[in-house]
Amino acid sequence: MKASTSIRLSVMMFLEFFIWGSWFVTLGTYLSANLHASGIATANVFSTQSYGAIIAPFIIGMIADKFFNAERILGVLHLAGAVLMFQMFRSEDVSVFYPYVFAYMVLFMPTLALVNSVSFRQMNNPEKEFSVIRMFGTIGWIIAGVLVSVMAWDSPDGVSAGLLRNTFAMAGIASLILGIYSFSLPKTPPVKDKNQKESIGEILGLDAIKLLKNGNFLVFFISSILICIPLAFYYQNAHRFFEEMKMPNVTVMMTIGQLSETFLILLIPVFFKKYGFKKTIMAGMLAWAVRYALFAYGDANGLLFMLIIGIALHGICYDFFFVSGQIYTDQQAGEKYKSAAQGLITLATYGVGMLIGFWIAGLISDHYKDLPLAESWRHVWIIPAGIALAVCLLFLALFKDKQTKPVL
Known part of the structure; x- marks a missing residue:
């Protein structure tokens, strides 16, 4: 180029x-x-x-x-x-x-x-x-x-x-x-013939739903939806939480997450090769639970470091789950369905999973809004921490860490 x-x-x-x-x-x-x-x-x-x-x-x-x-x-x-x-x-x-x-x-x-x-x-x-x-x-x-x-x-x-x-x-x-x-x-002209007819399922990548016949991929698929529920809490609440906790320069501080994401994405191939998919993706899930626990019990005074560590964990939270998941999905889908499989996972996570997560986060925020500020936020963060930990344990119990041939 x-x-x-x-x-x-x-x-x-x-x-x-x-x-x-x-x-x-x-x-x-x-x-x-x-x-x-x-x-x-x-x-x-x-x-x-x-x-x-x-x-x-x-x-x-x-x-x-x-x-x-x-x-x-x-x-x-x-x-x-x-x-x-x-x-x-x-x-x-x-x-x-x-x-x-x-x-x-x-x-x-x-x-x-x-x-x-x-x-x-x-x-x-x-x-x-x-x-x-x-x-x-x-x-x-x-x-x-x-x-x-x-x-x-x-x-x-x-x-x-x-x-x-x-x-x-x-x-x-x-x-x-x-x-x-x-x-x-x-x-960048179109790559498909405009006269070529496609079903709605093909457009949405639903042809790749055949992947769900594989037990391991089904566990991964369900876990992907569930882990996006606690993910939604971060996008919806994090900035307001840091503002109300009186963290200085909130928006700049939150870019620490993007900096860690940029660095840690380089470690994915190494970690993936050494520890395998299951341990890599579980590290991402566990990081969500840890970061929300840090948010629940940290503050912007003597415990500011806990909030900063929680922000910095974004690289592990995002890269180790989503990037690893994209690699795994690519491995499991045959040549014909690679794009469709990625589309299916994106629809499930950013579409269904986060949609559920945003609404749960809103309900929980309203439920605890009348409590003292610190106590209210502690409840708001502990709940997604528990969800993330539960998803991690579910994945640990049900996903079989073995080499599998592509499903499609």
């Missing part, structure tokens, strides 16, 4: 995740402090990510793969996203905010696949070239968080003054830039 193409793709990936990191990290705090949303209302807003993940395969499978260049669809979606971000910026009530964030997530979630498609189609050796390009996405997320803190939008005074709404303006401007920029990206 030419150096100029690599640079263009890196800029694309940087902007893609800069947009997401600009507003999503602080969303829970904004909803609670500025729109006075209840736990259930907050869950409803965060659930739009799951709805977007469920709807995304239709947009990619029925439109992007058959009719239009991927880079052009990427541009149109981000231009429309910029308009919706401006409307989110203007919204004064969660009931007004919700339709815009729902529409935005339906448009944004497909772009996560589109930036990958544009990148892969330009590469001669994706195994070596993609990781560098994707790293710029993590850098974009980190820089977005740093800017939010540098501008003091997430400071106690900034939150009380309503400055967190500026995160939507920043994301909207970046979305506008990426929308325009996308039309200059390398041409």
Whole structure:
């Protein structure tokens, strides 16, 4: 791949995740402090990510793969996203905010696949070239968080003054830039014949459901859905929790998770080869339980280190479970169903699993909201810690650590 193409793709990936990191990290705090949303209302807003993940395969499978260049669809979606971000910026009530964030997530979630498609189609050796390009996405997320803190939008005074709404303006401007920029990206035409008919099952990757005939894969599949329930607690509650615990520079501190993710993803092949899939994925599950226990009993004063360690565990929590799971899924699916199998797992985790998790998190937040602050948060974190530990033990008992041939 030419150096100029690599640079263009890196800029694309940087902007893609800069947009997401600009507003999503602080969303829970904004909803609670500025729109006075209840736990259930907050869950409803965060659930739009799951709805977007469920709807995304239709947009990619029925439109992007058959009719239009991927880079052009990427541009149109981000231009429309910029308009919706401006409307989110203007919204004064969660009931007004919700339709815009729902529409935005339906448009944004497909772009996560589109930036990958544009990148892969330009590469001669994706195994070596993609990781560098994707790293710029993590850098974009980190820089977005740093800017939010540098501008003091997430400071106690900034939150009380309503400055967190500026995160939507920043994301909207970046979305506008990426929308325009996308039309200059390398041409990425459709890969499928528009006259080729596919069933809804094929579009969603449901053909790969045959994998569930394998007992081990079924255990992994169910565990993937269940572990996304505690994962949803982090996305929905973490920033607001750190703000209410008076942690300094919250948004910057939370980028420690992305830094650890960037480093630990390099260890996955080594850990996977030495300890095998079962131990690797269990390490990720156990890390969720440990981090939530640290959040439950840590504070921003003498026990601040516990909160920081909990944030830093994000690399193990995310990489050791999701990346290992993607490798395992790829191994178990035959050539014909590799993409379908990955789509099935994504639909199950970001779609079904996190949707359940967001609603459970909202119900639990509302249930304990009248307790003293520290005690309330202790209950909110202990419950997902227990769920993560239970999933880990379930996986330990039911998954047979043996070499298996591809199912499909």
